[in-house]
Amino acid sequence: MFNPFSLTDESGYQRWRRARLARPAPSAARLRVRLARLATPSEAELEAIATRLASDAMVLIETSPTQLDAAALLALGHALGLRRTEANHFADARAVSRITPTDGQGDGRGDYIPYTERALNWHTDGYYNAPDRQVQTWMLFCLHPAREGGENHLLDPEIAYLRLRDANPEHIAALMHPEAFGIPAHVVDGQVLRPEHCGPVFSVHGGRLHMRYSARRRHVRWRQGPETEAARAALDELFSREAVFTFTHKLSAGQGLITTNVLHDRSAFTPAAPGEPARELLRIRYIDRVTTDSWTL
Ligand SMILES: [Fe+2]
Structure with missing residues (x-):
């Protein structure tokens, strides 16, 4: 039994390293999985998601923007076998966060960079959580992109x-x-x-x-x-x-990322012009991980 993450197992590490670097770098073409019905994915679609997560740690989902809402995302997570959500301070009762610049509601959101138009530096999600509440999976889906900016970089x-x-x-x-x-x-x-x-x-x-x-x-x-x-x-x-191996992508409406909590950042973006919808994304975090035997239909 080899352990590539043990510093005392150099040959195990070298074997794992070769295999990891032999996989192609992530690209939209490689990561893309189209879902005909976001809330009720087929077995083949679930398998495509789990396969991409296992090899690249991230998958780019495409669906029609009209299908995208919190309930559909929760149903997708459930179908993938994700049960235990991790809610942050501003998530709703179902642990869904609406990531959009604060409109001055005075709930303190504007003090947190995710809820502004500013750039977000590299991080993994939930790094401030307790050891037993570490985020293993997150999904981030786009309802409205910013006109300019709001691009993500991701790294396994x-x-x-x-x-x-x-x-x-x-x-x-x-x-x-x-x-x-x-x-x-x-x-x-x-x-x-x-x-x-x-x-x-x-x-x-x-x-x-x-x-x-x-x-x-x-x-x-x-x-x-x-x-x-x-x-x-x-x-x-x-x-x-x-x-x-850095994947650079700007989500368009109806697109989303599911990842095994990879490193990521976000570039700054332009505020919405009058009459234009603000940049708006939906995010759910889980302390569960997708495995090839975890999905349910
Ligand atoms: Fe994040």
């Missing part, structure tokens, strides 16, 4: 792991440390909305690599020491350097 954490380990295995050791990366408690008016959480950047669950990361500079607590500093610098550099 397996590629990040591989590039860093090739550069220096000590980067991996630093990023797998149980106290590598912490998020201080979120306290508002003396009330703890979220306790502090600390954990590794890279971890392995059921043989699969998981990554929790944010490139943000504020409200994060990295472990002190030169090894962690060097690993962080290598990660920062990776995002500007890794072009081959």
Whole structure:
């Protein structure tokens, strides 16, 4: 039994590395799966999604925009075997978040970059969650794109792991440390909305690599020491350097991404002109992962 994510199993790592790099880089043509009926996918469509997630960690779904709503997305997730949603502060009761610039409702959303027109830096979702509430899957579907901007870059954490380990295995050791990366408690008016959480950047669950990361500079607590500093610098550099396996895409209406919580960012975008719909996306996060035997029809 080999373990490619163990630093003591070099030959296992090399075998896995060769196989991973032999797969084609992600492109819209490679990742695209068309769904005739978003809420009731066929067995062949579910298999196509699961296959793409297993090999590329992401899939680009296309459906007609008229089919796209929260209920249809939840039904798709259910059909894929995704049961346990992970709701953030602004998600609705079904854990669906409507990602659109705040219209000044005064609920505090405008303090969070996702709900503005500003660029979002590289991260995985839910990096501030407790260890047992880590996001394993997210879906992000577009109701209305921005006229200009709002493009995503995505990168499979397996590629990040591989590039860093090739550069220096000590980067991996630093990023797998149980106290590598912490998020201080979120306290508002003396009330703890979220306790502090600390954990590794890279971890392995059921043989699969998981990554929790944010490139943000504020409200994060990295472990002190030169090894962690060097690993962080290598990660920062990776995002500007890794072009081959980075998937760049601007979602159009009716398109969506489902991923195994890959690294991603978002470019800034133009505000809606008068009479034009605002950029609007629907997002659901799950702590479940799609496996080829997990879907139900
Ligand atoms: Fe995100």
